[in-house]
Amino acid sequence: MSNVVQFLEALGxxxxxxxxxxxxxxxxxxxxxxxxxxxxxxxxxxxxxxAISGRAAMRCFVFVPD
Known part of the structure; x- marks a missing residue:
């Protein structure tokens, strides 16, 4: 885990x-x-x-079976 993520996790x-x-x-x-x-x-x-090479956008799709 990166130091940035650890810092944000501790802050949260x-x-x-x-x-x-x-x-x-x-x-x-x-x-x-x-x-x-x-x-x-x-x-x-x-x-x-x-700075952390993150994604510009992230999408999540949920497909429900019929």
Whole structure:
């Protein structure tokens, strides 16, 4: 699992523990590459997606048998 995913997972597991003031220091403490770090600080979803080579779009289809 990438460091970005681990950071986001930890952030999602306890969102109330990281306030706006502590967010920047939490991002700085995480071991991230420069592009991911800048995208997280700027709260840039598209930039973060590009930094981790994510997909531009994802679709899910459910086929129900007759």
């Amino acid at each position: 597991a306890s969102p109330n523990q990281i306030s706006g003031a502590n967010y920047a220091s939490a991002v700085a403490a995480a071991k991230l590459d420069a592009a991911a770090h800048e995208a997280l600080v700027a709260r840039d979803q598209d930039g973060l997606n590009r």
